Amino acid sequence: MAIIHPFKALRPVRDKVHLVATRPYYSYKKNVLKAKLQDNPYTFLRIINPEFHAKSKTQPNSPERFEQVKESYEKFKAEGVLIEDQQPHLYIYRQTKNGHPFIGVIAGTSVEEYEKDTIKKHEATLTSREEMFTTYLDIVGYNAEPVLMSYEGNEIIDQLLEKISSDRPEYEFTTTDKITHELWIVPAPYEQKLLKAFQEIEALYIADGHHRSASSVRLSENRKSRNETAYKNQDYILSFLIDEKRLEILEFNRLIKNCPLSLEKLLNALEQSFEISPLKSKCKPKKEHDIHLCFKGKWFCLTCKPTIIQQDHPVESLDAEILTQYILDPILHIQDLKTNSNIEFISGAESLTVFEQKITKQQFDLGFVLYPVRMDQVKKVADHQMIMPPKSTWVEPKMRSGLTIYNINE
Numbered sequence: 001m002a003i004i005h006p007f008k009a010l011r012p013v014r015d016k017v018h019l020v021a022t023r024p025y026y027s028y029k030k031n032v033l034k035a036k037l038q039d040n041p042y043t044f045l046r047i048i049n050p051e052f053h054a055k056s057k058t059q060p061n062s063p064e065r066f067e068q069v070k071e072s073y074e075k076f077k078a079e080g081v082l083i084e085d086q087q088p089h090l091y092i093y094r095q096t097k098n099g100h101p102f103i104g105v106i107a108g109t110s111v112e113e114y115e116k117d118t119i120k121k122h123e124a125t126l127t128s129r130e131e132m133f134t135t136y137l138d139i140v141g142y143n144a145e146p147v148l149m150s151y152e153g154n155e156i157i158d159q160l161l162e163k164i165s166s167d168r169p170e171y172e173f174t175t176t177d178k179i180t181h182e183l184w185i186v187p188a189p190y191e192q193k194l195l196k197a198f199q200e201i202e203a204l205y206i207a208d209g210h211h212r213s214a215s216s217v218r219l220s221e222n223r224k225s226r227n228e229t230a231y232k233n234q235d236y237i238l239s240f241l242i243d244e245k246r247l248e249i250l251e252f253n254r255l256i257k258n259c260p261l262s263l264e265k266l267l268n269a270l271e272q273s274f275e276i277s278p279l280k281s282k283c284k285p286k287k288e289h290d291i292h293l294c295f296k297g298k299w300f301c302l303t304c305k306p307t308i309i310q311q312d313h314p315v316e317s318l319d320a321e322i323l324t325q326y327i328l329d330p331i332l333h334i335q336d337l338k339t340n341s342n343i344e345f346i347s348g349a350e351s352l353t354v355f356e357q358k359i360t361k362q363q364f365d366l367g368f369v370l371y372p373v374r375m376d377q378v379k380k381v382a383d384h385q386m387i388m389p390p391k392s393t394w395v396e397p398k399m400r401s402g403l404t405i406y407n408i409n410e
Helices: 014-020 030-039 063-078 111-115 127-140 155-165 188-198 210-225 263-270 319-328 352-360 375-383
Strands: 010-012 082-084 091-097 100-110 147-151 171-174 180-185 204-208 236-243 248-256 274-279 290-295 298-304 343-347 366-369 393-396
Touching: 010 014, 014 171, 063 082, 063 127, 091 155, 100 111, 100 155, 111 210, 111 236, 127 210, 147 210, 155 180, 155 188, 204 210, 204 236, 204 375, 210 236, 248 319, 248 352, 263 274, 263 290, 263 298, 290 319, 290 352, 343 352, 352 366
Parallel strands: 147 236
Antiparallel strands: 010 082, 091 100, 091 180, 100 236, 147 204, 171 180, 248 343, 248 366, 248 393, 274 298, 290 298, 290 366
């Protein structure tokens, strides 16, 4: 059963929504972020970067900084840039990128179901990041970026989404990255049907946002342990719920700064575990268990030998794990992908031209291109309560911040 929770969203006024909603601040290059903060007085980035113009700043991720964020948030409300819906609602959001529509439901999902593992996870979270974001939520009192969760297809939900989205949306705008965004407020008769339909969903799977969901759960637990005033919203996680078939899962590729071996010695070392064939030009793998190697502009296909594929194991059968176990660790001496400074990651959303240029321009010695993980593989890992290798998936859609803000203290 998937229990979803309507809420009274704080939303940008219609004529400013395209100015307020934003990608997460960490996705912008420093010069672009600075320009947006300077030139757009309505961007949500100004709420989460309240001291961008100040000479004296508080410490990043400190309670003092979070108090400044809260103050900026309250200012946007007082100035009428953000308004709160009078009644709780479910919301339909559609993002269209390169002709691909991602449509789903924005709602609260249950902390209790997260704790019971009917909301399933496949990624380990860092306690320090959890604690930091929990403190942030506790002080500012809102959540602005939904966690991306998927579910197995449901015909009734599909029909309801189609009916609701056939009407004119509350918001419709296109951002400079050529992505179109649309939002509908679900009418009351459809809302009850959606709530009932989601109760037939056996499990939800976190596709993106493990730290944000874990922090929401930790906040609920902390407040209960402190016997504070109980707000209903604190028992739910702001989420975007999407049919797993509508998700797009891309690979995360690996770049190695310094290779201790010559090309000849590297290929000799690889021959024990892989069949090696030269490639005429850059291209992505066409099937699972093929890994493409780019060494200073020369391309090779590494096909896993059957002896290294643990087909029945949810994690060890994944190409990202095979790459670590048979190349990165034993040959390139990269044991911890999270901390080793000799490795960087580049999403499959970036072109192979960008990937190759990083090598030919001598920023990196070599790189590996992987075949994307399938959703059934992600679910298998989560169902066995295991953890995916670091940086295994780049999942789209990527959500905007500030479109439907969730008031935790309500």
